[in-house]
Amino acid sequence: MLLGAAPTYMGCTLGARCAEDQAHREPEADNIPASKLDDYGSDPRSWASTSTSPEGPGIRRSDLSDAQASKGRSPRSIDGRSKEHEEASNTSRLSDFQLIKTLGSGFIGSVRLVKLASGNAATPFALKIMKKSVVLKKDQVDHVLQEKQLLGQVDHPFIVKMLASFQDDANLYMLMEYVNGGELFSAIRDGKRFKNEGAKFYAAEVTLALGHCHASFIAYRDLKLENILMDSKGHVKITDFGFAKVVRTRTYTRCGTPDYMAPEIIGMKGHDMSVDWWSLGVLIFELLTGRTPFVGSSSQATYQNVLNKEPVFPSHFSDHARGIVRGLLTKDKSRRLGCGVSGTEDVQSHSWFAVVSLELTLEKKYIPPFVPNVKHDWDTSMFDNYPEEAVSCRDTSGLSAQQQKLFAEF
Numbered sequence: 001m002l003l004g005a006a007p008t009y010m011g012c013t014l015g016a017r018c019a020e021d022q023a024h025r026e027p028e029a030d031n032i033p034a035s036k037l038d039d040y041g042s043d044p045r046s047w048a049s050t051s052t053s054p055e056g057p058g059i060r061r062s063d064l065s066d067a068q069a070s071k072g073r074s075p076r077s078i079d080g081r082s083k084e085h086e087e088a089s090n091t092s093r094l095s096d097f098q099l100i101k102t103l104g105s106g107f108i109g110s111v112r113l114v115k116l117a118s119g120n121a122a123t124p125f126a127l128k129i130m131k132k133s134v135v136l137k138k139d140q141v142d143h144v145l146q147e148k149q150l151l152g153q154v155d156h157p158f159i160v161k162m163l164a165s166f167q168d169d170a171n172l173y174m175l176m177e178y179v180n181g182g183e184l185f186s187a188i189r190d191g192k193r194f195k196n197e198g199a200k201f202y203a204a205e206v207t208l209a210l211g212h213c214h215a216s217f218i219a220y221r222d223l224k225l226e227n228i229l230m231d232s233k234g235h236v237k238i239t240d241f242g243f244a245k246v247v248r249t250r251t252y253t254r255c256g257t258p259d260y261m262a263p264e265i266i267g268m269k270g271h272d273m274s275v276d277w278w279s280l281g282v283l284i285f286e287l288l289t290g291r292t293p294f295v296g297s298s299s300q301a302t303y304q305n306v307l308n309k310e311p312v313f314p315s316h317f318s319d320h321a322r323g324i325v326r327g328l329l330t331k332d333k334s335r336r337l338g339c340g341v342s343g344t345e346d347v348q349s350h351s352w353f354a355v356v357s358l359e360l361t362l363e364k365k366y367i368p369p370f371v372p373n374v375k376h377d378w379d380t381s382m383f384d385n386y387p388e389e390a391v392s393c394r395d396t397s398g399l400s401a402q403q404q405k406l407f408a409e410f
Helices: 019-024 083-088 132-137 141-153 194-216 274-289 299-308 319-328 344-348 358-362 401-405
Strands: 097-105 109-116 126-130 162-167 171-177 228-229 235-238
Touching: 083 109, 083 162, 097 126, 126 132, 132 141, 132 171, 132 401, 141 162, 141 171, 194 235, 194 274, 194 344, 194 358, 274 319, 319 401
Parallel strands: none
Antiparallel strands: 097 109, 109 126, 126 171, 162 171, 228 235
């Protein structure tokens, strides 16, 4: 049985909340003192601002061209990718990189901020390093191989991009783009929440990312605020595909984070991609209230709430917001929004998204309601500090040739 625990940077713990920590949060958003409940959206750049945009009230478009947006950043090739990204995608050993700082640390490895060791490197990357001996000990071989395979299949603006993967005798490595804005969860910590249009901004980007996964029959299975990173401008990047799986019919593993688990996962009755739409409903609710809808005093209490209770909506929810959350949090997955013949399109066409252009969302033309306080591409201030440990390419755990073969497809 696989259970998500603490938040992650590409699967490595960052140290914010565990699922059980939600029990200590306020039971009703309406009861939180105004001084503790800050509605994002007062900034004129926000979706929640007054606007004359033809897309509808509260929606703001960015007028920045791609050239303006990249001003002062790393040199880019014609397709928008750094030339160093192209070089990095051809790397095959740890010595190709200089390790700068640890961004996260988990039970099977760590994530490091790195740069190319050759030349005057100007582009930061994130390198996920997993110890083979620990992967074996924790029985995570299949999941690690699966994550690498699926990240290689997806290519979307709102999903963290894997640039390369390689291994040596001791470790497995996944080279990713560096997303330096921190977790979306950090934006609602300390009793903050988003206004309706702010939540809609993030939900629209996440919905496009999930739709991209579902088009390839990939069930993500661990959607939560901690697994959504923000880039320096405030747009989202879904990370950590450790629980993702190709599901063409159904699967039975209980996995994910209790607050976001769909009833069919908890009941182990078999689930499919529809569990992601349930999690989206939880995500929208949490963005609008600062809490999840079924929080309990323990994981078991949360499970019982998911199975037996309906969400209680604070008074500030609009009718359309209530409608989409109710539709997504339908316990009968055959009636759940997003689970019909039209799938993702049913979610995207809901009245809550009526004023949203999916094309403009995909092109990142809307201005985010929250912009992380990062000063440059190399900024690591949105992540905790961790002890810096040396990385050895030599296996000292005595892995056998047979054990090494288990990683042949990595």
